[in-house]
Amino acid sequence: MKKWIRIGIALGLALALCPASVFGTAGDGSGQTDSSGQTGGSDQPDLRHTAVRYTVAPTYTVTIPETVTLGGTVEVSAQDVMVGKGEQLEVALTETSDPDGAFTVTSAEGAEIVYTVLLGQKPVPAGGTVLAVNPDFGDSGSVTLTFAVPENLVYAGDYTGSVTFTVRIGSADGEENAENQEVG
Amino acid sequence: MMKKFLTGVLALALSGALAVPVLADTTVNPGEDGSPSPSAGTTTVSFHVDPAYTVTIPAAVQLDKVEGEKVTYEKDMTVTASAGLRLLKNQTIQVTLGGEFTMTSPEGAELPYTVTAGGSPVQKGGVVASFGTSDAAQSSTLRFAAEDPEFAGQYSGTVTFTLRVQNGQ
Numbered sequence: 001m002k003k004w005i006r007i008g009i010a011l012g013l014a015l016a017l018c019p020a021s022v023f024g025t026a027g028d029g030s031g032q033t034d035s036s037g038q039t040g041g042s043d044q045p046d047l048r049h050t051a052v053r054y055t056v057a058p059t060y061t062v063t064i065p066e067t068v069t070l071g072g073t074v075e076v077s078a079q080d081v082m083v084g085k086g087e088q089l090e091v092a093l094t095e096t097s098d099p100d101g102a103f104t105v106t107s108a109e110g111a112e113i114v115y116t117v118l119l120g121q122k123p124v125p126a127g128g129t130v131l132a133v134n135p136d137f138g139d140s141g142s143v144t145l146t147f148a149v150p151e152n153l154v155y156a157g158d159y160t161g162s163v164t165f166t167v168r169i170g171s172a173d174g175e176e177n178a179e180n181q182e183v184g
Numbered sequence: 185m186m187k188k189f190l191t192g193v194l195a196l197a198l199s200g201a202l203a204v205p206v207l208a209d210t211t212v213n214p215g216e217d218g219s220p221s222p223s224a225g226t227t228t229v230s231f232h233v234d235p236a237y238t239v240t241i242p243a244a245v246q247l248d249k250v251e252g253e254k255v256t257y258e259k260d261m262t263v264t265a266s267a268g269l270r271l272l273k274n275q276t277i278q279v280t281l282g283g284e285f286t287m288t289s290p291e292g293a294e295l296p297y298t299v300t301a302g303g304s305p306v307q308k309g310g311v312v313a314s315f316g317t318s319d320a321a322q323s324s325t326l327r328f329a330a331e332d333p334e335f336a337g338q339y340s341g342t343v344t345f346t347l348r349v350q351n352g353q
Contacts (some may be wrong), residue, residue: 005351012308062212064225073269096222106228147229155273156235162228167212167220179338 018078023068032058062091064165066095069115070115072150076165081133086170087136093117093124095164101126103147107157117163118146130165200225208241237277238266241314242347247297255332257297263345265315265322274352279313279324281306282344287330289337296328312345 059079063076081089098104103126106112117124124130124145133141190277200350210225240263263279271277284309299306301324306312323352333339 058214058218060212060214062225062237064210064212065227066191066209067228067230097229103229107273109275111273113233115231124208136332148262149231152230153233154270156270157272159231159233160228161230162226164222164224164226165210168223169219184353 002075011136014182024149025166056082058169062089062167068147070113070147072144073144075133075142075144077140078131078133079140081135081137081139081141083169088132088168090129090133090168090170092127092129092161092168094127094166096126097161097163098126103161104161105159105161107155108158109155109157111155111157111159113150113159115150115154116148118148119143129181132170132173136172198224233270233330235349236273237269237271237315239277239279239347240264240266241279246263247328247330256329257332258327258329258350260325260327262323262325264315264324265318267314267321269315269318269322270351271317272351274316275316276350276352277313277315278311278348280309280346281312281326281349282309282346283342284308285343287339287341289335289339291335291337293333293337294333295330295333295339297328297341300327300329301325314350321343 017158060078060083062076062078064076068074076091077082078091095101096103103117104112105115119130130145130183131141131143133139185288210222212220212222212225215221236302242261245259245261247259250256250258269277273346279301285297287297288293299312301312306326312326313322315322330339
């Protein structure tokens with residue numbers, strides 16, 4: 001009997017001295033607790049604060065076509081767009097192979113063709129934004145650009161040039177995505 | 185051992201020769217700091233324009249008798265290039281004239297003649313026209329002229345026009 005009483009007392013003491021475990025629900029990402037707490041023996045609750053943090057990295061996939069032939073079209077698209085609140089993903093036509101920033105292709109003989117890039121029926125100016133995706137309205141968008149052939153072709157030849165699309169995170173303008181945006 | 189090494193080198197050389205660069209779209213995703221990576225993508229723009237030209241050379245020229253201080257036989261003929269002639273920049277189409285510049289009759293009588301272009305004599309094999317890229321039609325007028333022959337008869341001969349595309353400076 002005495003033996004069992006001793007065991008009981010030892011067990012009770014051990015439980016009283018063990019720190020209380022804090023259980024939390026594991027999150028999808030990087031949630032963790034910093035500290036554990038335990039209540040003491042006084043009437044006032046012993047408060048502990050646990051900082052809960054969760055980092056959501058931005059995501060997006062923008063696809064820019066490798067080539068286009070004058071007279072044809074290209075599709076610039078953005079998918080799975082997640083950026084900070086108040087931000088939007090933007091794609092702008094920022095550079096051309098012409099030193100003056102015009103949309104031109106040139107031949108090996110030095111002949112030049114000046115062409116127009118159209119978004120719908122509207123010409124896109126060099127530097128203009130062609131696509132904006134605001135996550136408040138959707139997480140994807142795409143635009144089809146036409147590289148229009150001018151009517152006044154002069155010289156024969158094989159012509160080449162290039163344009164550069166720049167991707168950036170800008171301030172959301174509160175307007176709907178892509179198709180409804182004004183080019184500018 | 186040497187054979188294996190050479191085989192390996194050959195295989196490597198062949199695979200390099202057969203490798204074709206694959207063009208691919210640019211895909212932009214967030215970088216480590218969340219900024220776009222890469223920040224830009226380039227699209228190559230290309231276009232091919234075919235050369236085009238139509239040069240018309242009359243099949244025959246019939247000399248007409250011209251009564252003057254001296255009787256001569258003359259006729260103008262025109263070599264034309266249609267509107268919309270299109271070549272590479274700095275190229276021209278050169279038309280040269282070859283032949284003996286002599287007509288003969290079935291009886292064997294000969295009648296030499298001269299050819300002038302723009303008033304200047306044309307040598308055998310000489311250039312009679314040069315056409316460049318132009319929206320407008322172009323032409324060159326040649327004059328065939330012979331003196332009054334000694335003998336009567338039906339005289340005829342041929343000339344050959346040769347067209348070549350020339351690269352300029």
